[in-house]
Amino acid sequence: EAQVTQNPRYLITVTGKKLTVTCSQNMNHEYMSWYRQDPGLGLRQIYYSMNVEVTDKGDVPEGYKVSRKEKRNFPLILESPSPNQTSLYFCASSLSSGGTAYEQYFGPGTRLTVT
Amino acid sequence: GQQLNQSPQSMFIQEGEDVSMNCTSSSIFNTWLWYKQDPGEGPVLLIALYKAGELTSNGRLTAQFGITRKDSFLNISASIPSDVGIYFCAGTNTGNQFYFGTGTSLTVIP
Numbered sequence: 116e117a118q119v120t121q122n123p124r125y126l127i128t129v130t131g132k133k134l135t136v137t138c139s140q141n142m143n144h145e146y147m148s149w150y151r152q153d154p155g156l157g158l159r160q161i162y163y164s165m166n167v168e169v170t171d172k173g174d175v176p177e178g179y180k181v182s183r184k185e186k187r188n189f190p191l192i193l194e195s196p197s198p199n200q201t202s203l204y205f206c207a208s209s210l211s212s213g214g215t216a217y218e219q220y221f222g223p224g225t226r227l228t229v230t
Numbered sequence: 231g232q233q234l235n236q237s238p239q240s241m242f243i244q245e246g247e248d249v250s251m252n253c254t255s256s257s258i259f260n261t262w263l264w265y266k267q268d269p270g271e272g273p274v275l276l277i278a279l280y281k282a283g284e285l286t287s288n289g290r291l292t293a294q295f296g297i298t299r300k301d302s303f304l305n306i307s308a309s310i311p312s313d314v315g316i317y318f319c320a321g322t323n324t325g326n327q328f329y330f331g332t333g334t335s336l337t338v339i340p
Binding site: 119146148150155156157158159160163165171173174205207211217218219221222223224 | 232234236261263270271272273274275278318320322325326327328329330331332333
């Protein structure tokens with residue numbers, strides 16, 4: 116089954132404790148992206164990747180890191196989480212970033228709470 | 231970042247009624263997208279619009295790309311209970327960076 120998977124689905128952590136949220140897709144998609152969703156703000160893009168080893172900042176990249184060493188994986192790293200990073204996080208992928216291949220497939224989400 | 235405003239913020243309608251919602255931006259986009267998010271899940275693409283003035287349908291859903299390129303509209307005809315969810319608009323110019331609206335929450339009363 117074609118899908119985007121995220122782990123963990125739920126995470127409660129403390130301020131300053133490094134964490135990684137994994138994202139994996141099995142559709143051989145070139146483009147992957149991370150978003151955070153907060154009430155009243157919709158989804159905001161954190162980072163995106165057009166292909167292996169190619170990443171760039173989205174609208175709200177501060178406090179986050181990403182890497183794209185393999186096509187299928189795009190982990191989101193919070194080196195020193197803070198309470199304002201408490202949010203619902205979504206990973207998404209699409210065939211490519213060009214032309215009309217904009218259909219992004221979203222993962223199920225990771226709910227992160229930082230205390 | 232760019233802000234996309236959606237209205238209304240929420241809607242409560244009777245089953246069978248038609249629904250209209252819109253999305254406005256302070257900047258122009260060359261592609262508009264509409265997504266639906268069911269509770270506890272990620273958004274799913276409903277309709278993509280690539281040309282100003284374009285009108286595109288997907289079943290009971292019809293979306294339009296505004297002439298000014300700063301707005302888009304989504305209509306749902308003859309609503310049914312499974313239309314419940316949050317609807318998001320999104321705009322992009324590069325196909326890399328996407329800007330999402332604040333969402334319209336739809337409740338359909340049977």
